[in-house]
Amino acid sequence: MKSIDKTAYCGIYCPDCIHYQNEYSKLAGALKNHLLEIGLDKYAKTKSPFGAQFNKYDEFENVLTALAETKCDKPCRTGGGCSGVPCEIMDCCLSKDYEGCWECSDVDGCDKFTFLEPRCGQMPKNNIHKIKKLGLDDGIEQRDNFYIWQK
Ligand code: SF4
Ligand code: SF4
Numbered sequence: 001m002k003s004i005d006k007t008a009y010c011g012i013y014c015p016d017c018i019h020y021q022n023e024y025s026k027l028a029g030a031l032k033n034h035l036l037e038i039g040l041d042k043y044a045k046t047k048s049p050f051g052a053q054f055n056k057y058d059e060f061e062n063v064l065t066a067l068a069e070t071k072c073d074k075p076c077r078t079g080g081g082c083s084g085v086p087c088e089i090m091d092c093c094l095s096k097d098y099e100g101c102w103e104c105s106d107v108d109g110c111d112k113f114t115f116l117e118p119r120c121g122q123m124p125k126n127n128i129h130k131i132k133k134l135g136l137d138d139g140i141e142q143r144d145n146f147y148i149w150q151k
Contacts, residue, residue: 011127014075028067
């Protein structure tokens with residue numbers, strides 16, 4: 001697969017993403033099915049002084065479902081967005097017929113990246129600037145770390 005296929009419109013390199021071809025979704029899906037099969041949901045949701053640690057089972061189920069459903073078998077560009085859902089950045093690039101935001105002259109002023117910033121900081125925009133300067137292959141080769149805790 002070429003660099004462009006693995007590089008999202010926003011400058012993210014999908015193989016670095018925690019959701020990309022992950023193992024946890026399969027494990028979470030299997031655990032979810034197993035717990036339903038044995039009726040652990042009914043056990044946990046029946047209030048009792050015995051087993052009170054299950055009182056927040058609904059929240060656990062929501063997280064387990066999120067884990068099961070956030071796998072990306074394909075990268076953004078060929079998979080149709082994050083877990084198959086297009087974001088505002090992808091829509092914007094497609095509407096302008098851009099290969100990616102590196103074709104845009106207003107990257108620094110663009111506010112569509114805010115939802116990525118808590119976990120990724122300025123990584124997407126930094127990658128875009130590297131692609132602008134070095135071209136796609138070399139720019140993505142020199143990409144930033146994906147998550148802020150990987151610095
Ligand atoms: S499409 Fe989004 S969620 Fe999926 S691997 Fe790429 S960046 Fe991650
Ligand atoms: S305005 Fe430019 S930088 Fe912002 S999402 Fe659209 S193409 Fe990307």
